[in-house]
Amino acid sequence: MYSIPFPMSVATVIQLLDDLVLSKTGENLSHIQKTIIKGSLEGKTYSDIAHESYLTEGHIGDKGSELWKLLSEVLGVDIHKPTARVILENIQFSNISSEGDFLALHNLHICTDNPNSKEANSPPEIIPTKSYLDLGTAPEILRFYGRIEELNTLEKWIVGDRCRLITLLGLKGSGKTALSIQLIQQIKHHFDYIIYRSLYFSPPLDKLLTKLLQIFPKSAKTPEDTEDKICFLLNYFRQYHCLVILDDWYQIFKPEHLAGRYKNGYEDYHLFLEKVGQKNHQSILLLNSQETSSEIAVLTKTNPFIRSLTLSSLGNSAKEILKDYQLLDVDKWDILIENYQGNPEWLHIISVMIQEFFRGSVAQFLAMNPLIFTESLKNIFDEKFQRLTQSEKELIFFIAQENDPIYLTKLLEKQSVSITDLLMVIDSLKRRILLELKPKNQETILFLNPLLKEYINQL
Ligand SMILES: Nc1ncnc2c1ncn2[C@@H]1O[C@H](COP(=O)(O)OP(=O)(O)OP(=O)(O)O)[C@@H](O)[C@H]1O
Ligand SMILES: [Mg+2]
Missing domain, CATH: 3.40.50.300 (P-loop containing nucleotide triphosphate hydrolases)
Structure with missing residues (x-):
């Protein structure tokens, strides 16, 4: 680990605190928080800081309390305005990139992941010569x-x-x-x-x-x-x-x-x-x-x-897969790709079927209606369907019966379950990428994956 020489400048302390807070909370210190830290390190009172920032002392006091609470949590030590200067002045941050969350406070080394782990504080410093x-x-x-x-x-x-x-x-x-x-x-x-x-x-x-x-x-x-x-x-x-x-x-x-x-x-x-x-x-x-x-x-x-x-459709590049199988009727390839959602695995599976059963003719294959499932494709959807909860299955059955995409408000009206439960089920299906939510006329519409819809309707 590389140590930053002590004493550090006020700017360095602020920068390191900022990095540390960002790493913990995902957010940087605000301008006013940095101003309060700077003022405190320079020995200024809230009244001084307020005066210099053209803000009220009460406002600075409130923001100061929030800041010390945040820094106490991040640093793992109690900080208040009266003690802030002494504590912050005595902090030594150390890390390979001078931005990490290892710090030594009052000569006590703390691993902010696990304060009890000494071993974890001592990674070997062997740099590999190549990847x-x-x-x-x-x-x-x-x-x-x-x-x-x-x-x-x-x-x-x-x-x-x-x-x-x-x-x-x-x-x-x-x-x-x-x-x-x-x-x-x-x-x-x-x-x-x-x-x-x-x-x-x-x-x-x-x-x-x-x-x-x-x-x-x-x-x-x-x-x-x-x-x-x-x-x-x-x-x-x-x-x-x-x-x-x-x-x-x-x-x-x-x-x-x-x-x-x-x-x-x-x-x-x-x-x-x-x-x-x-x-x-x-x-x-x-x-x-x-x-x-x-x-x-x-x-x-x-x-x-x-x-x-x-990841969505492979788009135009999916045609390269169809080329590998030497499929015919190039003018129909876009439809085939759209039907199987540009999914490389599904296109591989269906191309094998077109080769074997339709002598490579995409047009002949598409003339069959509806969407065809091979055994492997059906297995993929069986497996997916078995992972769902009963309420997810029920909702999918309901949506699959509708001819058009369904409005969320309409669905909420039609379903007997509580709104909270219904939203949780919708959210879950969305996180499985089986259901898509799209805005329309200032409302939300639900789109069920078309191949899943076909699978359900063929059950
Ligand atoms: N960009 C691509 N070009 C050509 N073939 C592809 C491409 N992407 C994937 N494939 C092929 O499609 C098949 C499925 O791809 P892959 O295994 O990467 O999918 P996956 O999303 O990881 O699936 P799973 O969720 O089952 O793990 C494989 O045979 C793979 O080689
Ligand atoms: Mg995979």
């Missing part, structure tokens, strides 16, 4: 088309905006795994460690962390406690640039419960995400998932370092 790549069970991607915009967005978020936690969402087969492997090729030179792990077999967090920690150079014994392991991993996340991809994230969620509820015994993943998203470090955790939790949905709105990207 370490551990793709675990990642599949080999033989062909990859399009997704230029998505790749560039992810690169910008990761390399440019230094996001810490990104969820890559998409229906089964939309190409999350393929895209993340392709992303590695594009941005690997920015990282010391690139690690891919699938959570398909739902490893408990403690086991996952133990395995992840084994990848890094060892100095101290790996801690026993899961929370200490998180703290230890975060130290590596501060020390190195790490890109960690956790695929099949939804497998740690309970089936037959609303989307994003952790399986029993997996609740500590929530703490892990919270720490990765909120603590200051220079690494990125990318989660690939078919559904997201409400906690992530909220965090993406409140923390600028946490983002979410939903």
Whole structure:
């Protein structure tokens, strides 16, 4: 760890406090908060600060109380106006980038993740000479088309905006795994460690962390406690640039419960995400998932370092897949792609069927009405449908019977369940990317995934 020489300038203290508050709360200190810190460090009273800022003393006093409360929480020590100067003057921040949340206060070193973990305070300082790549069970991607915009967005978020936690969402087969492997090729030179792990077999967090920690150079014994392991991993996340991809994230969620509820015994993943998203470090955790939790949905709105990207159609690039299968009737390809939502896996499946049953003729295939399900495609929807709660299934059946997209207000009128329950069910289906909410005439309309609608109607 590098130490900032003491005594620090007022500006440095403010900058470091600002970084620390941002890492904890996702928000910077406001101008008035910085003014109060500056004034207090210069030994000024609230009356002085108020006078210089053209504000009332009462207002500065109120803002001051809020500020000391915030800093007390962030620093883990009681701060009030009379003690603020002495405490803040004696703070020494230290971290590899001088922006972290390790600090030494009155000569007492504190790891803000876990004050009791000494081991977690001592990451080894061995810098790898070149990137370490551990793709675990990642599949080999033989062909990859399009997704230029998505790749560039992810690169910008990761390399440019230094996001810490990104969820890559998409229906089964939309190409999350393929895209993340392709992303590695594009941005690997920015990282010391690139690690891919699938959570398909739902490893408990403690086991996952133990395995992840084994990848890094060892100095101290790996801690026993899961929370200490998180703290230890975060130290590596501060020390190195790490890109960690956790695929099949939804497998740690309970089936037959609303989307994003952790399986029993997996609740500590929530703490892990919270720490990765909120603590200051220079690494990125990318989660690939078919559904997201409400906690992530909220965090993406409140923390600028946490983002979410939903994969939709492969668009025009999907034609490359149809080309690989040497399908005919190019003028009908757009319809085929739209019917199967530009989903690469679904297009692979349906192309095989068109080849085998229709001698490659897309026109002949489309002449059959309605949308055709092969066994593999039906299995995909069976599996998805089985994960839903009873209320989700009932709502889907109801919407599937309507010919037109349904207005939210109309639905609320027609359903006998409470509004709260209904909104929770809608939200859950939305987080599974099965239902889309769109504005229309100052109202909200609900769109059920068209293939799911067809699946329900064919049941
Ligand atoms: N951009 C692409 N170009 C060509 N093929 C693709 C592309 N994206 C995905 N595929 C292919 O589509 C299939 C499904 O992709 P992938 O496994 O990445 O989907 P996924 O979203 O990870 O699915 P799941 O939710 O089941 O994990 C794979 O065979 C993959 O190689
Ligand atoms: Mg996948």
